[in-house]
Amino acid sequence: MKYPSPTEIAEMKARGYDPTTIAEAEQQSKRWTSAHDVCRVIEAAFSGVTLGGGVGLQEAQGLDDFADAETCAAYRASDEKNDWHRISAEALRRCNSSLSFFDAEGMRFHLPAYLVADLRGDYGFGMAFCLTQTSDYDRYFRLLSDAQRRAVRAFLLHILDDRDYEFDSPQIFHALDEYWTEL
Numbered sequence: 001m002k003y004p005s006p007t008e009i010a011e012m013k014a015r016g017y018d019p020t021t022i023a024e025a026e027q028q029s030k031r032w033t034s035a036h037d038v039c040r041v042i043e044a045a046f047s048g049v050t051l052g053g054g055v056g057l058q059e060a061q062g063l064d065d066f067a068d069a070e071t072c073a074a075y076r077a078s079d080e081k082n083d084w085h086r087i088s089a090e091a092l093r094r095c096n097s098s099l100s101f102f103d104a105e106g107m108r109f110h111l112p113a114y115l116v117a118d119l120r121g122d123y124g125f126g127m128a129f130c131l132t133q134t135s136d137y138d139r140y141f142r143l144l145s146d147a148q149r150r151a152v153r154a155f156l157l158h159i160l161d162d163r164d165y166e167f168d169s170p171q172i173f174h175a176l177d178e179y180w181t182e183l
Contacts, residue, residue, distance in 0.1 A: 002120070002122075003028045003029060003031040003032035003035060004025040004028055004029050004032060005029065005032050006029060006032075008025070009022065009025050009029055012025060035119040035120070035158065038119055038154050038158045039119050041151045041154050042112050042115050042116055042151045042154075043112065045112075045145070045147040045150065045151035046084065046108075046112035046148060046151065049084065049109055049112070050109060051079070051080070051081040051082070051105065051106065051109040052081075052105045052109070053105060054102065054106035054109055055076075055102050055106035056075065056076045056081065057079050057080065057087060057091060057092075057098050057110060058075035058076070058078060058079050058095060059072050059075045059079055059106075060095065060097075060099075060102055060106060061075065061097065061098055061101075062075045063101040064100070064101050081109075084109055084112050085113070087110070089117040089120070089123060092113060092117050092123055093123060093124055093125065096123075096125045098110070099114065100130075103139075104138075104139065104140060104141070104142050104143040105143060107141060107143075108141075108143045108144060108148070111152070114127055114130075115152070115155050118159075119158070126164065126165065126168070127155070127159070128156075128159065128165055128168035128171065128172055129168070131152060131155075131172075131175060131180070132156075132168065132174065132175040133171060141179075146183045149180065149183060150183060152180055153176065153181075156180055157176070159172065160172055160173075
């Protein structure tokens with residue numbers, strides 16, 4: 001969910017929005033601050049991570065589409081490999097199924113981009129399923145460092161209070177207790 005920033009609230013006040021609407025936006029703005037804090041944790045934990053030999057964003061889409069090896073190689077050639085910050089939210093939305101086709105290196109590289117886009121309200125598909133509904137966590141997440149695991153845990157703890165993730169809360173609690181445990 002996209003939460004109003006302090007700048008957006010100031011703009012609402014300047015435009016003469018109803019006081020009740022402003023009060024609701026100010027309440028929601030607390031979530032904006034919390035999301036920003038979690039983004040900083042994610043960015044620090046995944047700083048300097050590169051794709052390496054992992055599966056790229058568009059390459060994973062090719063795998064999902066049963067593309068041949070030549071097509072997947074062409075997709076990989078155009079994939080971002082060095083800085084996950086350069087991957088646009090639009091590309092993440094277009095390649096939302098890629099999360100199911102990454103290997104561990106590909107997941108480590110792309111996961112922070114998806115998490116940050118979700119926290120900023122720019123992704124639109126949600127991340128709970130990817131982080132809670134896998135029977136093979138090690139396949140996707142085995143390369144994450146302790147700091148990266150803590151960042152994912154911080155993300156999951158943040159979304160527990162999000163109305164958009166209300167339906168996912170039992171699975172989030174389970175994943176926090178069983179896999180994304182405190183280190």
